[in-house]
Amino acid sequence: MKPSDTAIKFLESLKIPEGPRAGKPLRLADFQKQFVRGALEPENMVACLSIGRGNAKTALSAGMALAALMGKLDKQPKREIIFAARNRDQAKIAFSFLVGFMESLPAAERKKFDVRRGQRLEVEYSGNGGGLARCIAADGKSILGGAPILAILDERAAWEREKGDSLENSILSGLGKRNGKALLISTSAPDDANTFSRWLDEPPPGTYVQEHRPAAGLPADDPDSLLIANPGAAEGIGASLEWLRSQARRAIARGGSALSSFRNLNRNERVSSDDRSVLVTVDEWLAAEVSELPPRQGPCVLGVDLGGSRSMSAAALYWPETARLEAVGTFPAVPGLADRGAADGVSGRYVEMRDRGELTVLGENTVPPGPWLAEVVKLVDGVPISCIVGDRFRNAEFAEAMQKANLRVPFIWRGFGWKDGAEDIERFRRSLFDGRVKCLPSLLLRSSMADSITLVDPAGNHKLAKARSLGRVDPTAATILAVAQGDRMLAQPARKTRAPIWA
Incomplete structure (x- = not known):
């Protein structure tokens, strides 16, 4: 089987760890399968996913991290998986999803995991050659010398520019040691100059890009464009379309930063969510x-x-x-x-x-x-x-x-x-x-x-x-x-x- 087919089959053997459907079998939506296939193509080293908040992008990447940790995607021994984020708390979200998915495995498999929640957040796996998954914050020094087979860069658009770029460069340079892959997942950045925006707009060779961003200039509560930014809403993932439209109307009524923030986070548009010194907002213009x-x-x-x-x-x-x-x-x-x-x-x-x-x-x-x-x-x-x-x-x-x-x-x-x-x-x-x-x-x-x-x-x-x-x-x-x-x-x-x- 192709690595992507193996990954999809493994993911759908897990159970949802939290939320209203906790305990039910995981079923991947079409856009999630599309990302898994694109990310695991042999010629791709980096995969970028830009989508609205609440569409399970972190959960999906955590499931792929568990598959890599257990040797489902790569048979190399002593595998290393990295959860990188702007700070420790953000990295902990993906870490918690990985632990939640792990708890849905058979008892014999769960015994092979050692979860450490002290000063360092780590999960060590002793089966199939062994592996280690760990969390790091946006400090390039913390990854020097690493050789991950999979790195997840969560909410990449929100990282501080200098520290974030330093960490990203350190991770990407380490991927080449063991033919690893990096997953860059995030909602849209507020502007085109952001490093994550440059990945989407000018992808270098070996990069897979999947961006769910509607056309600019549409009303905030437009249903079709809301579904473009939130494809999970049509498949029972995250917020429903009715909830999104109600929040859009609330944001329109409040205006200002509420509307800018909704466009950036829920509609996945490149709009600054800080209007303290904005000349005029997008909707006002x-x-x-x-x-x-x-x-x-x-x-x-x-x-x-x-x-x-x-x-x-x-x-x-x-x-x-x-x-x-x-x-x-x-x-x-x-x-x-x-x-x-x-x-x-x-x-x-x-x-x-x-x-x-x-x-x-x-x-x-x-x-x-x-x-x-x-x-x-x-x-x-x-x-x-x-x-x-x-x-x-x-x-x-x-x-x-x-x-x-x-x-x-x-x-x-x-x-x-x-x-x-x-x-x-x-x-x-x-x-x-x-x-x-x-x-x-x-x-x-x-x-x-x-x-x-x-x-x-x-x-x-x-x-x-x-x-x-x-x-x-x-x-x-x-x-x-x-x-x-x-x-x-x-x-x-x-x-x-x-x-x-x-x-």
Whole structure:
């Protein structure tokens, strides 16, 4: 039999150790069998499983660890199995599942196990050549010299970056000694730059990836996408679809961190669950997306964020009378969009933005301000621009760019610090929440808003910042400038003119 068939047969001989169905025979769901088969293919050394919370990913990996410990998957003597997690308590969860499955074995087999729950969590097996399963936390020093045949990296997305990467590298380097395998299991990370996200998006050769993540932009209580992230709900594993939908409605009603956390943990979306300094949440921004834009009517405000060398330049066109918003970003040609996306940790997102018409390429190594501003003005198709808003610290570059683009319109200088930034962010948020921002679905703006946070001073003032060092918030900055200026224009009282009086 193939190793995967042996593993599935062994797993289904066990009994469920805990929960409402405790004591009943274990029956693997289709998605679980799919993962076992993919992970145990001879050419794969690493298997990644990304799925919503409560779909028995830890229990499944613990069952596979028990099979490896007993020599069902590998006949090497003195087998070593590792449960690795961010901390000891998290590793203990998988350890407890292994012990629970072990207790469902025949009495003669149970006598061959020695469970140690002291300072170290270990299970030693004396039969079939012997083996040892142990727990370690995310400290690379604790695994140096190991040679595991199976390593389970539980909730990999939640590990601290430096310590987690160090432990992962130590484990992977030890797998080669005995032709071992690693299982990386977790819910989605909050962003694309996370190491677990890089495993999913850019898997190296010898990696099996199984990701249950629905498309972005769907309502939190959408049933079909909930089942994509929680396939166990349809097969009696974990929470039911009705419970998930009720929790989604509760999260929608509460908003903020409750909704972000539900999307990240239960819908398996890459959404930050910490909104203490989030500019706007995903759902708050998605409320501004419409299928048909309002007309271009009234004065037009152009918000501009000039990028530095090798970075993005972005522009936002906003019509305050109709709430219409359009945004575009531009990169220089070198490096290419595919290479730049890989370096920024967003995979092929820049290429997709270009194909959607939201991102353009201009210049060689830098975006030339003058020609770029002239190209942006062409987007309005002759509609007059009432004013341009930009960063006061780039006033010399703006003046040169406007001269080269032959633009003669008022320029309003704004700062991105606490004073101007706090006012502009508050006006932008107020306009967004009041429904005075309408745009077509834009991957450029979605990506930029997801990378945008605010830094808060002791007085409660906000200023724009990046959520991650590789993030691109230029479209967000341009949008905030344009919308805030449009809000100021609407707030100005209309001037009353009197008929001339002739003496």
